[in-house]
Amino acid sequence: MDKKKTKKRYLWLLPLVLIAFVSGCWLFSGTWVIIYMVDNEDVVAAQGFYKFTVDITEESVWKDHKDDLDNIEDIAITFKLINNLSSAATARVYVSDDGTLSDTSAVKSSATIILDGISVPGNDSLQVEMAGYYDLLQNFEVLRDLVKTGIFTAYGIVPDMGIAPDIDVEFRDVVVIVTFSAGL
C-alpha cells in the first residue's frame, strides 16, 4: 500500500494524540457521592441545642479518593424537625470544626449559620428535603471548607424559644449528601 495513503488513513487519530498533550488534569477527573446517615442516637441534645458530628473520613469512597481531592462540589443535609411545643418554632443550623461548643451563645458566636428560617408548626413535624434545604442554604463556602477536612459538627438551635436544657424541638433522621470531585 502507498505509504502516503497509509499516513492519510490514520490522520483522524491526530486529534486524540494532541488532546492528550494539551488537556489539563480535569480530563481525568470523576465525581462521587457519599450518602452519610447520622444515627438518631448520635444526634445529641445539649444545653439548648441538638448537635451531631459528620465524619466521612471512614467512608471507603472518601478513603479511596481523598488524596486526589479536587473539590467539594455540593453538600446537602436532609433531616426531620419535630416540634413538641404547642406554638410554631423556627430553627437554625450552624456548623463548626469545633465539636465542643457548650451553649447556644458559643454556637452563635463561634459557629457559622448555614440554614435559617426552618419553620415548623406547633405539635407537628417537618421533613427538610433537598429542594427545601437548597432554598434555605447560606454560607456554602464555609460548609465546603469544613467538609474538605472530612469532619464537622452541626448544631441545631431554636433561638426564639429560650429552650434549655430540655429542648422541645428535636432534630431526627439526619442524612448528609456530599458530592466531590477527584482525580482518577
Add this chain to the structure above:
Amino acid sequence: MKRTVCLSLMALFLIGTASVASAGKFSIGGFAGLNIPIGQEDMGNGTLFGAKGRILLLPFLGVEPNFVFSQYGDKDHTNPISGETMTREGGDITSFGVDAVIGTFSGFSKARFYGILGINSNTLKWEPHPDQTRLGLSFGAGIEFLPTDVFGIEVRARVHSISLEGGGGRNNLELTAGLNYYFGPE
C-alpha cells in the same frame, strides 16, 4: 426570554460563519442527541442540541464554530433512613467553541470519516450554586454521508471535558446526529 436570546445568538453565529466562509466550501447545520456524563455519580443522562458551521480550509482540514446547549438529567438517591427517593436536579451547559475536524473532505458521494479536536467556553448552571464560565476541550470522531451535493447527514461521538472552578472537571460523552447544508464552490 432565554430561548429568544439563544436563538438570536445562534442566528448571529450562523450568519457570521456564512460571511467568513463566503470564499470557499462551507456548510451550516444543526444536530441533537444525548449528553452522557462520564464518571459523575451526581448527574443523569440528558439531551443536547446545537448548531455549527464547517469551513473547509484544506482537503483534510476544516474548522467548525459551534454552539451547544446541553442538559444533565436529574439524579435520584435513596434516603437510607426513610427509603424515599431524593432527587437532585441536573444542571445545564451553554457552550460556544471551535472544533478542528481532520479527515478526508475532498470529493462527494461518499462517506467522510473524521476526527475532532476543539476548544470552547462553557457556562455551567447548577442550582443553587453560582453560574461559572469555564474553559473546555473536546475530542472525538464522526462520520458524514453525502447523499447529494449539498446535504450531509452525520453522526458523531464527542467527549466534552470542562474544567471547574476550584479544581476538577466535568466530562461528558455527546452522541449526536445532524444535518449539514453545503454552500460555495468545490
